[in-house]
Amino acid sequence: xxxxxxxxxxxxxxxxxxxxxxxxxxxxxxxxxxxxxxxxxxxxxxxxxxxxxxxxxxxxxxxxxxxxxxxxxxxxxxxxxxxxxxxxxxxxxxxxxxxxxxxxxxxxxxxxxxxxxxxxxxxxxxxxxxxxxxxxxxxxxxxxxxxxxxxxxxxxxxxxxxxxxxxxxxxxxxxxxxxxxxxxxxxxxxxxxxxxxxxxxxxxxxxxxxxxxxxxxxxxxxxxxxxxxxxxxxxxxxxxxxxxxxxxxxxxxxxxxxxxxxxxxxxxxxxxxxxxxxxxxxxxxxxxxxxxxxxxxxxxxxxxxxxxxxxxxxxxxxxxxxxxxxxxxxxxxxxxxxxxxxxxxxxxxxxxxxxxxxxxxxxxxxxxxxxxxxxxxxxxxxxxxxxxxxxxxxxxxxxxxxxxxxxxxxxxxxxxxxxxxxxxxxxxxxxxxxxxxxxxxxxxxxx
Numbered sequence: 001x002x003x004x005x006x007x008x009x010x011x012x013x014x015x016x017x018x019x020x021x022x023x024x025x026x027x028x029x030x031x032x033x034x035x036x037x038x039x040x041x042x043x044x045x046x047x048x049x050x051x052x053x054x055x056x057x058x059x060x061x062x063x064x065x066x067x068x069x070x071x072x073x074x075x076x077x078x079x080x081x082x083x084x085x086x087x088x089x090x091x092x093x094x095x096x097x098x099x100x101x102x103x104x105x106x107x108x109x110x111x112x113x114x115x116x117x118x119x120x121x122x123x124x125x126x127x128x129x130x131x132x133x134x135x136x137x138x139x140x141x142x143x144x145x146x147x148x149x150x151x152x153x154x155x156x157x158x159x160x161x162x163x164x165x166x167x168x169x170x171x172x173x174x175x176x177x178x179x180x181x182x183x184x185x186x187x188x189x190x191x192x193x194x195x196x197x198x199x200x201x202x203x204x205x206x207x208x209x210x211x212x213x214x215x216x217x218x219x220x221x222x223x224x225x226x227x228x229x230x231x232x233x234x235x236x237x238x239x240x241x242x243x244x245x246x247x248x249x250x251x252x253x254x255x256x257x258x259x260x261x262x263x264x265x266x267x268x269x270x271x272x273x274x275x276x277x278x279x280x281x282x283x284x285x286x287x288x289x290x291x292x293x294x295x296x297x298x299x300x301x302x303x304x305x306x307x308x309x310x311x312x313x314x315x316x317x318x319x320x321x322x323x324x325x326x327x328x329x330x331x332x333x334x335x336x337x338x339x340x341x342x343x344x345x346x347x348x349x350x351x352x353x354x355x356x357x358x359x360x361x362x363x364x365x366x367x368x369x370x371x372x373x374x375x376x377x378x379x380x381x382x383x384x385x386x387x388x389x390x391x392x393x394x395x396x397x398x399x400x401x402x403x404x405x406x407x408x409x410x411x412x413x414x415x416x417x418x419x420x421x422x423x424x425x426x427x428x429x430x431x432x433x434x435x436x437x438x439x440x441x442x443x444x445x446x447x
Contacts, residue, residue: 016077020074041086121153130143140169
């Protein structure tokens with residue numbers, strides 16, 4: 001979306017120092033051109049005002065500053081705080097979206113579900129969605145500001161690592177449809193245990209306005225405890241017999257590496273196939289169908305559209321190594337629940353199966369027990385090897401010939417290279433900081 005200097009000032013409460021025409025608002029000098037405004041974010045460790053020279057060299061249409069910048073002579077809007085200004089511009093952009101805005105959060109599966117939602121809502125026209133990990137207090141307003149003028153719907157992913165963040169994001173995006181996928185052991189240090197996670201995630205629902213749609217996972221007890229405000233419409237999904245959108249069955253088809261599911265909603269029976277393995281993907285698909293149902297869309301069309309889903313980044317992405325091993329790259333992030341879900345996917349596949357599991361971070365005082373639980377869960381699945389990598393995973397290792405432990409990922413490469421052969425399947429998963437994908441890259445011969 002494009003904003004003029006006057007519109008930026010009106011949205012942010014700022015002042016026009018020098019007038020400028022309409023352009024998109026960007027925060028990265030590397031993406032600027034003559035049709036964009038440069039908004040200079042400033043934080044404890046950085047101040048983008050220092051890059052005003054690069055913005056000028058890129059031909060930026062104008063700039064949004066919170067202080068005077070020596071040498072800047074272009075169009076300018078002066079604001080009190082550029083972070084707050086970006087959030088206010090996000091609110092203004094949201095006001096321009098004529099179609100529905102869907103907001104979603106959860107401890108696991110947000111990005112996968114967001115991609116499925118964008119497909120399921122295709123009947124509405126151009127569906128704008130969060131890109132990458134732009135799901136925080138900066139990313140959400142950036143997402144909204146990046147929406148095209150002809151946006152038929154928007155799907156906004158919302159993440160949190162601290163109290164109050166979801167409330168802020170919900171206030172910026174003001175979703176018409178609000179989805180909480182699950183509550184799990186993620187960011188426990190900051191949020192104060194599962195109850196704290198539930199309260200934080202639940203803010204997306206408890207802040208719903210009359211007429212908004214609230215979609216909850218019927219299979220998650222923490223999610224179902226979240227109150228639905230009076231006047232909001234409630235829809236549930238899941239395996240539970242009482243779910244409004246019921247996931248009747250789901251199975252992994254080993255030959256095609258797809259997940260097939262049957263869903264019933266309002267007397268209608270839907271069959272869909274997600275071209276990626278993972279029983280939890282069927283639950284994600286059910287939540288997308290629930291959103292399509294809430295918006296009165298053609299559900300057969302939505303189910304068919306979900307069939308064109310492609311794995312996003314390092315999330316259950318299937319890759320074939322040079323030696324014929326099938327690698328499941330699920331190394332983007334991890335918490336205990338997502339670990340177990342991915343392990344169940346691995347266990348459902350044929351042949352020799354190997355789990356390569358890295359440390360899980362930000363689990364608080366009970367992190368040792370969480371790592372032990374995951375290690376023991378993996379051992380109980382009949383896998384050929386359970387490879388535990390990192391200081392947290394190593395101490396969780398039970399004594400067994402089935403289990404290998406390594407202090408670092410580099411130490412695991414040579415033993416895995418000798419052990420894995422054509423026909424094997426190996427899962428690679430860990431928290432972002434564990435960098436488990438580097439093991440996979442080394443096995444694939446990448447530098």
